[in-house]
Amino acid sequence: MKASISRIASRARSTAKPAKNAISDGSMTKSAHEKSDTLDHEERAFRATDEDLVAEEQLFKPQAQDIGNTTAGVNIDLERPACPYHFVPLRMGGNNGRTHMPSAGSSALIDEIGGLSALEEITKSFYNKAFRDATLDRFIRSHDEPHAKRFAGWIHQKLTGSSAWDNERASRSDEPVEVANGHTIVVHDRTSAHVAAWHSPKRQPNEVGRHFKLDECRVWMRLHFWAMREVVGDTSPSFIEYYVRLIGHFVSVYEGSAPIFARESYRWSSSPGNIQDYMDRGRRMDDVLGLSIGHALGQIPEDEANDANWPDV
Numbered sequence: 001m002k003a004s005i006s007r008i009a010s011r012a013r014s015t016a017k018p019a020k021n022a023i024s025d026g027s028m029t030k031s032a033h034e035k036s037d038t039l040d041h042e043e044r045a046f047r048a049t050d051e052d053l054v055a056e057e058q059l060f061k062p063q064a065q066d067i068g069n070t071t072a073g074v075n076i077d078l079e080r081p082a083c084p085y086h087f088v089p090l091r092m093g094g095n096n097g098r099t100h101m102p103s104a105g106s107s108a109l110i111d112e113i114g115g116l117s118a119l120e121e122i123t124k125s126f127y128n129k130a131f132r133d134a135t136l137d138r139f140i141r142s143h144d145e146p147h148a149k150r151f152a153g154w155i156h157q158k159l160t161g162s163s164a165w166d167n168e169r170a171s172r173s174d175e176p177v178e179v180a181n182g183h184t185i186v187v188h189d190r191t192s193a194h195v196a197a198w199h200s201p202k203r204q205p206n207e208v209g210r211h212f213k214l215d216e217c218r219v220w221m222r223l224h225f226w227a228m229r230e231v232v233g234d235t236s237p238s239f240i241e242y243y244v245r246l247i248g249h250f251v252s253v254y255e256g257s258a259p260i261f262a263r264e265s266y267r268w269s270s271s272p273g274n275i276q277d278y279m280d281r282g283r284r285m286d287d288v289l290g291l292s293i294g295h296a297l298g299q300i301p302e303d304e305a306n307d308a309n310w311p312d313v
Contacts (some may be wrong), residue, residue, distance in 0.1 A: 039185040039195050047191040051099040051194040051254040056189055083112055085237040090245055090312055100125035100249060110159050113232050119152035124226035126151070134284045135219045138207075139197040141179060145187075154190065158246070181206040194254070215250055216298060218256040218288045221265035230270050240266070248311035257293055259311055264300045 047053045088105035092098060110119070127148050130136040140147070146168075153164035169188060176184035179199040186191050198209055212220075221295070225244065232240060249263035268274050278285060288296065297305045 020308050028125070039179070039183050039199060043185065043195045045190050046195060049095045051096060052250065053189075053253065055094060055099045057191070082234050083236050083238065085241070088238060088242050090242075090249060092312065096149060100158060101244070102157075102159055106158075106242065107160040109236065110156060111244055112236045113239050114165060116156045118156050118231060120148060121231045122154075123148040123151040126224045128183075129223045129227060130220075132283055133219065133223060133234050134224065134282055135216055135289065138202045138204075139200050139212075139216075141177065141196060141200045142203065150193075203249045212254040212279075214255050214261070214293065215258050215285075215289045217255045217263050217289060218265055219285050220257075220294075221247060221251065221262055222268045222285065223264040225270035229266075245311035257296075260304055260307065261296070261300060262311065263304055 001181065047057060056250075086110060088103070091101045091103040091106065093101040110116075113119075130140065131143055149164070150168055153168045157165040160241050172188055174186055175189070176186045178184050178201075179196055180201045180203065181199070183199055185192055185196050185199070187196050194212075196212055200208075224247065228240070230245065231299055234240075244266045248259040251258045251262065275289075288299075
């Protein structure tokens with residue numbers, strides 16, 4: 001287990017983010033009286049840490065065409081026999097081979113679960129849970145934004161190559177929103193949305209600007225996979241297995257030690273007892289909040305803690 005802790009710590013350092021409230025123009029730190037009220041500098045610095053985030057900025061198409069078949073209005077019958085399992089690898093590309101790319105296999109998985117409408121059911125369920133969660137809701141500045149639609153469009157575009165997310169982004173207001181401490185930011189993509197979350201006015205003053213920690217990532221994944229389980233059930237084991245790996249890939253930009261906990265996060269919601277305990281504790285996951293990396297690793301199988309190839313297998 002010591003080797004696992006050392007490896008995880010190394011991975012976390014390799015994905016380390018700019019220090020809280022650090023403001024840089026690329027060459028020098030700005031003095032207090034030069035600081036802008038916007039968070040553009042933090043957005044740019046965070047985006048530069050990850051190939052997927054950079055690619056998403058480049059994907060933006062103001063004149064994007066309507067997406068193709070989204071299989072609208074599909075209801076999934078959770079009692080129907082499961083589709084046969086088949087392994088679909090994550091397709092990676094980009095300059096360093098670390099950017100997720102859609103494939104024919106991943107696109108077929110979306111069709112298998114019912115298309116964009118099924119994804120929207122998943123994301124609606126997730127946000128209904130997140131809005132009431134004692135940990136996650138503090139990151140959500142407003143419940144009035146179309147969070148579920150945006151998230152579903154992002155997933156659809158990532159797995160099918162559609163323009164669902166680009167189309168939605170093109171329709172967003174370019175007016176900045178105000179977050180904590182009078183800062184403002186234009187929320188136009190995943191990078192800016194998460195910078196806004198770190199500076200949510202609902203967070204405690206001493207927490208504003210701090211990036212997601214491992215325990216918060218685990219709470220997020222547990223709730224999200226719970227929502228997926230409610231909608232998809234066991235009807236598409238291929239999609240479920242792929243999607244858990246997909247989230248494992250993307251969560252690493254927020255916390256380098258988080259990916260290996262994705263499988264445990266999916267298993268968590270298979271137990272009604274876990275869910276009831278969560279409810280009884282006021283929608284707090286006290287079994288993960290505040291744990292050290294050593295104690296957290298003790299909650300997952302050793303083979304998962306030591307699996308250096310997952311999720312990109």
